[in-house]
Amino acid sequence: MSEGTAIAYAVEDGVATLRLDRPERRNAIDDAMRGEMIAALEAAASDPAVRALVITGSGTAFCAGGDVRGMQQRLSAPQEDVAFNGWSRQQRTHRAVALLHNLPKPTIAAVNGAAAGLGCDVALSCDFVIAAEAANFTMSFIARGLIPDGGGMYFLPRRVGLARAKELVFSGRRVGAAEALSIGMIERVVPDAELLPAAQDWARQLSAGSPAALALAKSVMDRSLEMSFEQVLAEGAKAQALCYTTGEHRASVAAFLAKSKKP
Template identity: 45%
Template sequence: MNDECIDFKMKDGVALIFLNRPNKHNALNDQIRHELLIALEAITIDEKIHAVILSGNGTSFCAGGDIEVMAKRLELPPGEIAMKGWKRHQEIQRLITLIHNMPKPMIAAVNGPAFGLGADLALACDFIIASENAVFCWSYIERAVIPDGGGMYFLPRRVGMSLAKDLIFSGRRIKSEEAMKIGIVDRYSASSDLLLNAEKWANSFKDTAKPAFVLGKRIVNQSFESTLDEIFSLSNMALGICFSSVEHRKSVENFLKK
């Protein structure tokens, strides 16, 4: 393994990001968050990339926040703990927002345990494919804190309010079979084929019209907080852009040729 905390690869227009602290179960520290931010910002503006896969090296997807870092934070003078924590959370929220607003499809390929912030990282992606080794746990309650990676926003939208409360406040572990049943996971794969199936899914978006995807995703992301009239208004503006796009013109012309 190299010294980088993420392993970044490109394959036929698909960006593959692997969290790369396998000996720490890919727990997130300052360095891994910083490297993820740089990679995601570059991917956002790279027109050669049509989809993104996020996974973990080793046997885990992501164990969440690094407990050793938490312990060091508690050693700070009492007056500094809150401000240090606030700065850290600003970076986490920026990371989650980048994933949530990524202008191309983003798939979490969950190869093993996804705990705490690791579970939230997966939820921030558009889609989740998981292997039989995947385990999801919103373990924040075990550290006497609340989810800080968007779990309180994303989880109710996937499983409903009551079940989200159960998962957040019990901290119980959910294996991939139950996760699939209750809507946390979108697709299931044998571990040996997880990346292959994630790549096939990612490549299914290769010819997706970019303006339609980007604008449609932004509107869908706001749908739970918006009225029908507000969604119609956003859609009307987005359609004006779609109608004038190269992709729309080509689609209509190709259809008529047939």
């Protein structure tokens, strides 16, 4: 395991576990965490030993969102610099969320407590969300006079529908794990003590197949809601052509044919 100021990262049995590690700040995301998160996700994407990734939080919270102290520093800058400084910080945030969303491997958010604001965005950017019974989700941006800026306005409507997503963003209300499951915001709820082992076991199950086929299927499906039927078929055909050339496909066909020849 390597430990930085704000992120703990470890790989075991093909599963990378990325832990937001500022429990004293409820894992609120500051500039240091953004940088370390980007580095960890880039490492996971390029490491062939990593077949799936789980992201979780230390302590009692998953992630309380953006660090309000960072917001205070931004607002204390000269007025002419506020907008550009905020834009620059947004680019780093978007880089981290995009890396997580586009990781060519299955990703699971194991939400151990509050996932608020940007923390909720981060969880929803994963392929799947599993939550502890004590977890909750809040699109809390409205309480700060802000809008979801970490992909939530893209991810949330695709999970719960447009009208319900608007209601959650406009109200900023807290959604418990049971309700989140019932509205399709998340996929699973487990007892608190079972969360991380359950997430890691699920990650191993999801990543047992061909890494190439998984990556290619994910790349097409993540764009499928923006494409026509014909476009999905065309993108799928290109991806399938690549699958035909992989060692996993060749080995699978050879094993099937060898088995079928046995008396």
